[in-house]
Structures are given as structure tokens and as C-alpha cells.
Amino acid sequence: MPILEVKDIRKSFGSTEVLKGISFSLEKGQVVSVIGSSGSGKTTLLRCLNFLETPDGGSIAVNGETIFDAADPAARREADIRRNRLHFGLVFQSFNLFPQYTALENVTLARKMLAKEEADYRDRKKELFAAIEDDARRLLARMGLADRMDNYPHQLSGGQQQRVAIARALALRPDILCFDEPTSALDPELTQEVLRVIRQLADDETTMVIVTHEMAFARDVSSRVIFMDGGVVVEEGDPHQVIDAPTQERTRRFLEGYSGKY
Amino acid sequence: MDQILQQMPIVLKALNVGFLQTLNLFFVTGLGAIPLGLVIAFGSMSRFKPLSILTRLVVWVVRGTPLMIQLLIIFYFPGMVLGSNIWGKGEAGRFLASAIAFIFNYACYFSEIYRGGIQSVPRGQQEAGLVLGMTKSQIFFKVTLLQVIKRIVPPMSNEVITLVKDTALARIIALQEIIWAGQSFLKGSHGIAGAIWPLFFTAVYYLIFNGIVTVLLGKLEKRLDYFR
Numbered sequence: 001m002p003i004l005e006v007k008d009i010r011k012s013f014g015s016t017e018v019l020k021g022i023s024f025s026l027e028k029g030q031v032v033s034v035i036g037s038s039g040s041g042k043t044t045l046l047r048c049l050n051f052l053e054t055p056d057g058g059s060i061a062v063n064g065e066t067i068f069d070a071a072d073p074a075a076r077r078e079a080d081i082r083r084n085r086l087h088f089g090l091v092f093q094s095f096n097l098f099p100q101y102t103a104l105e106n107v108t109l110a111r112k113m114l115a116k117e118e119a120d121y122r123d124r125k126k127e128l129f130a131a132i133e134d135d136a137r138r139l140l141a142r143m144g145l146a147d148r149m150d151n152y153p154h155q156l157s158g159g160q161q162q163r164v165a166i167a168r169a170l171a172l173r174p175d176i177l178c179f180d181e182p183t184s185a186l187d188p189e190l191t192q193e194v195l196r197v198i199r200q201l202a203d204d205e206t207t208m209v210i211v212t213h214e215m216a217f218a219r220d221v222s223s224r225v226i227f228m229d230g231g232v233v234v235e236e237g238d239p240h241q242v243i244d245a246p247t248q249e250r251t252r253r254f255l256e257g258y259s260g261k262y
Numbered sequence: 263m264d265q266i267l268q269q270m271p272i273v274l275k276a277l278n279v280g281f282l283q284t285l286n287l288f289f290v291t292g293l294g295a296i297p298l299g300l301v302i303a304f305g306s307m308s309r310f311k312p313l314s315i316l317t318r319l320v321v322w323v324v325r326g327t328p329l330m331i332q333l334l335i336i337f338y339f340p341g342m343v344l345g346s347n348i349w350g351k352g353e354a355g356r357f358l359a360s361a362i363a364f365i366f367n368y369a370c371y372f373s374e375i376y377r378g379g380i381q382s383v384p385r386g387q388q389e390a391g392l393v394l395g396m397t398k399s400q401i402f403f404k405v406t407l408l409q410v411i412k413r414i415v416p417p418m419s420n421e422v423i424t425l426v427k428d429t430a431l432a433r434i435i436a437l438q439e440i441i442w443a444g445q446s447f448l449k450g451s452h453g454i455a456g457a458i459w460p461l462f463f464t465a466v467y468y469l470i471f472n473g474i475v476t477v478l479l480g481k482l483e484k485r486l487d488y489f490r
Contacts, residue, residue, distance in 0.1 A: 050393045082395055090393040096386035099489040100408045108403065110394035154490040172394060 001064050003028040003178050003207055007255075009048055010070075011041075018044045020059070026176065029205035033218035033239065036228035037254055042211040045228070046178045049209065050090045051081045062087045064177055071257035089169030089177040093184050095161045097153040101111040103164045104149040107136035107171045114172075132171075139167040143197055157192030163197055177201070179210040215258045219243045228252045266459060272452050273460045281467050283353075287360055287429045287439065292422070294365035306377055320416025324370040329363070330431050336363045337435045344489025355437055360432040364425075371421055379414040380406065412486040419479040426472050440464045 002025035011019040018041045022023065026032055034042045039189070047053045054076060060068040067084040072205050074080075111132045115121060121128065140149050143163040147205055153161050162182055169177055178197065183191040195217050202221045203209065212218050218239060225242040227235040227250075235248045246252050305317035324332070337359040341347035349355035383406050391401035433441040444461035447454045454460075 029317055050391065052389055082392075082397065085393055086395045088393070091392065092386060094384075096384070096390035098387065098390070098405050100412075110391070110396055113396055113400050113404070152489050168394070 002026055003030075003063055004185075004209075005061040005064075006049070006058070006071050007061075008058040009045065009055045009060070011044055011048055011053055011214055013054050018231050019048070019055070021115075022233060023058075023229075024233065024236065025224060026209065027223075028207055028208060029200045030223040031206075031208045031210065032224045032226060033209045033222040034209065034228060035052045035213070035215065035218055035243075035254075036234075040228040041231040042228050043136050043180055046090065046180050046209065046211055049176075049178055051085050086172055087175045088183055089172060089174035091162070091165050091169050091177070091179045091182050093181040095153070095158070095165045095185070097164055097168070099153050102152055103136070103140060103152050103156065103167075104136055105146060105159075106153070106164055107139060107168045110168070111135075111171050136167070136171055139170055142200075143167045144193075150195075157190060158186045159193040162186065162190075162194045166194075166197060166201075169197070175207060177206055177208045179212065180209065181211055181213060183212070183214060215243055215255070227254065229254070269447075269457060269460075271481035272454060273447060273457075275462070276443045276446070276452060277440055277460065277464060277467065280438060280440035280464075283437065284429045284467075285440040285471075287356065287364060287432060287437070288426060291364040291368055291425060291429075294361070295368035295372055298365060299376055300375035302369055303376035303380065306373060307380070314406065321370045324367055325374070329367050329428060330434055332359065332367055333363045333431060333435055339462060356432070356435050356437045359435065360437050364429070364432075367433050368421065368425060371420070375414050375417045375421065376410070378417075379410040382413055383409045383435070403482045408486075412489070415483045415486065419476070419483070422475060422479065423472050425471075426475060427468055430468075440467055 004026040006025065007023050009022045010017070011021050022034065022041070022045055034045065036042050046051060048055045053069070055070050057070045059070065061068055062084075067087065081241070097103075098109065101109060108129075112129060115125075115128045115132065118124075118128070137146075137149065140146065143166060145160060145163055145167070148160055148164075151160075153164070156164065166177075166182075182198065183194050186194060191214070195214065198210070199217075199221050205231060210218070210222070220239075222239040224237065225239040226233055227242055227246070227248070229250050235242055235246055235251045241247075242251065243255065246255060302317060302321065306314055306321060308317070337349065337356070340349065347355070349359045358442045387405055387409065391405050396404070429439060430441045432439055433445070434441065441461070441464055444464040446466055447457040447460040449455065
């Protein structure tokens with residue numbers, strides 16, 4: 001059973017149809033990279049998965065359970081959406097760390113908020129918070145930030161900030177971790193340090209959907225590559241096949257722009 | 263000069279009493295307008311169109327007309343036009359009417375500062391909170407609010423300093439604040455008459471108090487300097 005099954009997702013903004021029926025599925029531990037030019041709908045697709053946009057059509061199932069179905073208005077209840085979001089993590093292009101919190105606090109904040117919803121919160125608050133902080137420290141250490149935990153975001157480089165953001169997303173143990181062009185705001189050197197971390201996550205069999213313009217990275221790290229254009233999936237398959245020997249003319253033209261760069 | 267020194271203790275005593283009323287109005291206005299401004303800000307940002315349009319209309323009227331006129335209308339309209347003085351008699355009534363006028367007027371100014379502050383926090387902050395499973399109110403109080411406060415401290419400082427001086431407007435309905443107290447020595451009070459200097463001297467009170475306010479707000483601004 002696939003961990004994620006996306007069926008016929010559609011989304012329009014005004015009269016512009018940005019997603020014209022996107023379907024794909026993902027097995028546990030797989031990495032799928034989504035490539036395509038700007039405006040092809042990649043980011044909107046990720047935002048739909050994380051319910052930052054509500055799809056106009058289609059359905060999303062995680063572990064066989066339908067968590068969103070556009071045909072069912074009950075799926076739009078805010079409390080349900082909030083719970084369903086926790087299946088997914090999202091790492092933004094612009095990091096979006098909370099500036100008033102340290103790296104460690106950024107990673108623990110949401111978990112601590114969620115802990116308040118637990119029945120025995122009052123009795124076990126100290127214990128719960130200690131566990132959350134231990135967990136966050138471990139995650140940050142894994143991101144290579146053991147000595148940066150008490151720094152505020154503005155004291156960190158872009159690459160470090162993005163790694164904190166990855167730790168923050170991982171802290172909630174999402175089933176599927178999504179990346180929205182995670183290195184587009186970074187210079188080549190910092191890009192490599194972030195890609196190294198994502199590669200390490202892939203080696204640990206973290207299920208991921210990665211929207212990226214880093215073709216070499218997509219080819220090396222992915223189980224599958226999806227090429228999107230104009231709101232539809234144009235080509236999908238083995239990363240070497242799609243990137244090195246695309247069958248579609250549109251994919252070829254897109255990849256020509258990257259020739260020699262990966 | 264000798265005469266001034268002689269009058270000084272009497273005058274200072276009267277001015278102190280007046281300044282206490284000035285401070286009362288200042289603090290009551292602050293306590294009322296700071297939260298009310300937030301309510302008005304949410305009203306003007308509401309996605310329910312009639313509410314946001316109505317709120318913005320009210321803000322426009324309040325910000326577009328002199329506070330002095332608002333004071334006069336609020337104080338005299340109920341009694342002289344509607345025939346029932348809702349404010350009560352004497353100084354307490356004048357203070358209540360002044361406080362209502364000041365709170366409402368300043369809340370409208372504050373609401374615009376809040377609105378600008380809230381809207382200047384990048385959308386990504388809210389989205390980051392949402393994808394982490396936080397509720398909208400958790401996001402507002404734990405993520406957005408402090409960033410808003412940081413952004414609004416400088417413009418709010420300006421308004422607060424203006425408020426210190428604006429309290430003098432309540433003189434128009436004879437609230438016995440410091441200007442009223444200083445002016446009383448012109449006509450004659452406490453055995454002193456025809457003295458203009460007490461009125462001029464009130465400026466020193468405003469100056470010193472605004473000095474304190476400026477230092478405190480500067481400290482607050484510094485304390486929020488730890489993040490960007």
C-alpha cells in the first residue's frame with residue numbers, strides 16, 4: 001500500500017487553472033522529485049498537500065486513509081485540516097524560521113503546543129517538555145548544528161537556517177516531508193551543505209517529495225522524478241530515464257536549459 | 263523674581279494636583295486604547311466586508327476630525343441636544359467624558375499602527391505555523407505578536423508622546439488638569455492673580471514626563487533588539 005496517494009488534484013486561482021489533475025503515489029521510504037519550470041504548478045502541488053491551499057478537486061490518501069476529498073465538504077473542517085497537516089512536513093524556500101526564537105526553540109515550539117492537547121499534560125509537563133527538547137537537540141545535532149542550538153536565526157547563515165527548518169519539520173515526525181525549492185535562496189556552497197543533509201535523510205529512508213531545480217541532486221537522490229508543465233504531469237519515471245533520456249519533447253526542451261550544469 | 267520665588271510653593275502645589283489629573287487621563291487612555299485599538303484593527307482587517315468598511319469609515323472620521331471637537335461633542339451632545347447628561351456632575355463627569363473621547367480617538371490611531379504592523383509580518387510566518395499544526399490563535403500569540411510589537415514600538419512611541427501633550431485638550435471642557443491649574447493663577451486663585459508664569463511653567467512638567475516616557479520606550483525598543 002502506498003504511503004501517499006494523490007488523485008486528480010485540481011486547483012484554480014480565479015480563472016487560471018494551475019493544477020489540471022495531478023495524480024501520483026509514493027511508497028514508504030521513497031523520494032520523489034518534482035521538476036519543471038516556474039509556474040508549472042510544482043509549488044502549488046506541495047501547498048495543496050500541506051493544505052496551505054485547498055484543492056478544488058481530487059483526493060489525498062495517506063496510509064490508505066483518505067484525508068482529503070474535494071467532493072466531501074466535511075474534509076474542509078479546520079480542526080481536521082490541522083490534524084491532517086501533521087502527516088506532512090514542509091520546508092520552505094525562504095526558511096520561515098521564527099526570528100524571536102533560538103534554533104532549539106524553533107524546533108520545540110510546535111511540539112510543545114501539541115503536547116498541551118495530551119490528556120496527562122498537567123501532570124507530566126516537565127517530563128514531556130524534557131523529552132521534546134532532547135529530541136530537538138538530537139535532530140539539530142544530526143543536522144550538524146550541535147553548537148548552534150542557542151543562536152537566533154539572524155545569527156545563522158542561510159544554509160544553517162534551512163537546516164534548522166528541516167529539523168523543525170522533522171520534529172513532528174511527519175509521514176511525508178516536503179521540500180519547496182529548499183536551496184533556491186542559497187549560494188552554491190550553502191546549497192551543497194543543505195543537499196548533503198537531505199541526501200542523508202534519503203539514505204535513512206525518509207519519505208520525501210522534493211520540488212527542486214537541482215537536477216544532479218534530483219537524479220542521484222530520487223526514487224522517481226516527475227516533470228510537470230502547465231499544471232499537468234508530462235513525464236514520470238526512473239530519475240536517470242527522465243533526466244538523462246526524456247521521452248517527451250517538452251521535458252527535453254526544459255532540460256536543455258540545464259545542459260552541462262549537472 | 264522675588265515674587266515668583268514667593269509664589270512658587272503655592273503654585274507648584276496647585277500644578278501638582280493638576281498634573282495628577284493629567285496623568286490619570288494619560289494612563290486611563292493608554293489602558294483603554296491599547297487593547298481597543300487591537301479590536302478595531304481586527305475589525306478593519308475583517309474578511310466580513312460590511313464590518314471592515316464600517317470600521318474603516320469610523321476610523322476615517324475619528325482621525326479626520328480634531329480631537330477637540332470630539333471632546334466637545336461627546337461632552338455636550340448628550341446633555342444639551344438629547345437632554346440627558348449621561349456623564350454625571352462635576353469633575354468626575356468631565357473626566358469620564360474626556361476618557362471616553364481620548365480612548366476612542368487614540369484607539370483609532372493605534373488600530374492603524376497595529377494593522378500596519380500585523381500586515382508587515384511575512385505571510386510565511388503564519389504558513390510555517392500552520393504546517394507545524396499550530397492553531398491560528400497559537401500562531402498569533404506565539405509567533406506573530408512579538409514580531410508585531412517589535413515593529414510598532416517606534417510609531418507607538420510617537421503616539422504616546424503626542425498623547426502626553428494632547429491631554430491638555432481636555433482643558434476645553436474644563437477638566438482640571440495641569441493647564442487648567444496653571445491658567446487659574448491668571449484670573450486669581452490661592453491668593454495669586456494676574457500671574458502668567460505658572461501657565462508657562464506647566465511646559466516643564468510635560469517636558470520632564472515625556473523625557474521619562476522616551477527613556478522607557480527606548481529601553482523597550484532595545485529589549486526587543488535581540489531578534490530581527
